[in-house]
Amino acid sequence: MPVNYATPSPDQLLPVAGVRLGVAEAEIRKKNRRDLTLLALDAGSTVAGVFTQNRFCAAPVQLCRQHLAAGKGIRALVINTGIANAGTGEPGRLAAQETCDAVAALLGIGADQVLPFSTGVILEPLPVDRIKAGLPAAQANLGENNWHAAAHAIMTTDTVAKAASRTLAVDGKKITISGISKGAGMIKPNMATMLGFVATDAGIAQPLLDELVREAADASFNCITVDGDTSTNDSFVMIASGASGASFSDAGDAGWAEVKAAIIGVSVELAQAIVRDGEGATKFISIDVQGGRDREECRKVGYAIGHSPLVKTAFFASDPNLGRILAAIGYAGIADLDVDGVRVWLSSGDDQVLVAERGGRAAAYREEDGARVMAQAEIGVRVDLGRGDAAASVYTCDFSYDYVKINADYRS
Numbered sequence: 001m002p003v004n005y006a007t008p009s010p011d012q013l014l015p016v017a018g019v020r021l022g023v024a025e026a027e028i029r030k031k032n033r034r035d036l037t038l039l040a041l042d043a044g045s046t047v048a049g050v051f052t053q054n055r056f057c058a059a060p061v062q063l064c065r066q067h068l069a070a071g072k073g074i075r076a077l078v079i080n081t082g083i084a085n086a087g088t089g090e091p092g093r094l095a096a097q098e099t100c101d102a103v104a105a106l107l108g109i110g111a112d113q114v115l116p117f118s119t120g121v122i123l124e125p126l127p128v129d130r131i132k133a134g135l136p137a138a139q140a141n142l143g144e145n146n147w148h149a150a151a152h153a154i155m156t157t158d159t160v161a162k163a164a165s166r167t168l169a170v171d172g173k174k175i176t177i178s179g180i181s182k183g184a185g186m187i188k189p190n191m192a193t194m195l196g197f198v199a200t201d202a203g204i205a206q207p208l209l210d211e212l213v214r215e216a217a218d219a220s221f222n223c224i225t226v227d228g229d230t231s232t233n234d235s236f237v238m239i240a241s242g243a244s245g246a247s248f249s250d251a252g253d254a255g256w257a258e259v260k261a262a263i264i265g266v267s268v269e270l271a272q273a274i275v276r277d278g279e280g281a282t283k284f285i286s287i288d289v290q291g292g293r294d295r296e297e298c299r300k301v302g303y304a305i306g307h308s309p310l311v312k313t314a315f316f317a318s319d320p321n322l323g324r325i326l327a328a329i330g331y332a333g334i335a336d337l338d339v340d341g342v343r344v345w346l347s348s349g350d351d352q353v354l355v356a357e358r359g360g361r362a363a364a365y366r367e368e369d370g371a372r373v374m375a376q377a378e379i380g381v382r383v384d385l386g387r388g389d390a391a392a393s394v395y396t397c398d399f400s401y402d403y404v405k406i407n408a409d410y411r412s
Contacts, residue, residue: 002277003284003377003397007151007161014165014176015144016199018042018241022141023153026134028127029082029120034153036131038138039077039197040107045241046206047074047115048213052234058086059096059126060116061233067100067112075113077237078103078135079154079195081182084233085118085126095126102132106139119156119182119195119233151180154195157406158182162273164266170255173246175202177263181221181270183277196221196236196270202259203242205249213238216264220271223299224395225306226278238263275395280402283315286395287381293388297334301383302394304332309399315379316398320370322346322355329383341386348376 019041026036041047049068051061067074078099085092100114118126141149151161165178183194204212217236248256276284287305292298305311310324325344330337344356353369354362373379 005276010148013147017201017243019199020142021146021150022138023149024134024137026130035081036134037079037150037153046209048209049237050217058233059092060118063096064115070112072112075109077115079117082120084120084122087123095128098128154182164269179266183274199239201244203247204240216267220267224271224275278397279406280400281397283398285379288393289383290391291385292390295390295392298392301332304328306394306396312399316400318374343384345382346373347380348373
């Protein structure tokens with residue numbers, strides 16, 4: 001079960017004018033489950049994306065990059081779950097292209113106006129004929145109110161669908177933001193094994209949207225880790241339809257700061273939902289690192305703690321073996337770190353415990369205090385490096401017995 005997270009109800013997920021979603025059962029890998037999603041976008045929509053940095057990036061990722069770079073105006077997205085179409089070589093690239101061709105023929109648009117996405121098992125061929133056979137049903141299902149269904153249709157090992165919506169008003173115009181994501185394992189920054197899609201009915205000029213999707217990813221999906229594995233298919237896409245009548249072309253435009261904050265807020269919510277649903281997770285852990293010389297070294301420390309299997313198993317057991325946190329800070333890659341200036345706290349809600357200072361255990365620290373905090377479902381780790389003003393946050397979860405079970409049985 002996810003840690004303090006439940007899928008929003010269908011009526012809590014708001015339609016975004018100019019974006020229609022449809023789902024279908026295509027039997028891509030398993031029967032009797034929604035596994036194919038189609039998004040149709042109004043003409044004039046702007047679209048931007050960021051993708052995995054894994055060199056074995058999947059065929060659909062390669063094609064998405066090409067189609068976005070072509071600048072023809074994206075009009076559709078097609079997403080399948082079950083098979084990742086990664087590690088499939090030239091046949092995989094042809095299958096991704098054939099998928100785009102089929103969507104284009106169905107919607108009367110160009111194939112280079114389609115972005116394909118796949119998630120699931122790596123190194124297996126994509127059953128493109130099943131996708132093509134399922135597309136008419138997905139088209140028939142297109143509607144602005146299908147965010148809830150689409151969130152379910154992109155799941156793999158997720159135990160719950162992940163979605164979020166917000167609204168705000170700018171200059172008398174109501175702006176809506178809705179998004180969905182999937183991911184539970186093989187999660188590490190740059191990016192994680194996840195798909196994320198956020199849409200708004202605000203109009204956002206392409207250069208501004210390109211900048212926003214990178215900034216939003218950096219504040220959300222690039223701040224999460226479940227197991228330290230960077231996948232082959234990770235994609236985060238942002239859509240701006242412009243149907244609300246509110247438009248932004250420059251970062252200095254009135255209301256842009258509020259819209260930007262809301263979009264990043266939805267992205268963070270979707271990213272944290274992935275960690276809350278981490279494979280086998282029983283605890284959600286926020287790691288806040290401050291006092292660094294720059295943000296990058298703060299993130300190094302956060303990732304070192306968040307990736308460590310020893311730290312994560314200690315949290316699962318509620319065992320305050322907190323020397324593991326100090327060890328992770330020490331090997332994070334800050335060569336000139338003065339450990340005597342580092343302080344570490346554990347917290348849950350208002351319960352804060354100073355664990356370490358001056359190079360060792362804090363004088364007032366008691367193990368029963370650490371155990372009390374670690375027994376909670378929501379835990380904070382705060383690290384002050386004592387060498388500057390920079391800060392960064394990383395979100396992770398514990399490692400339980402179920403993580404091994406889920407991944408051992410993944411293909412069955």
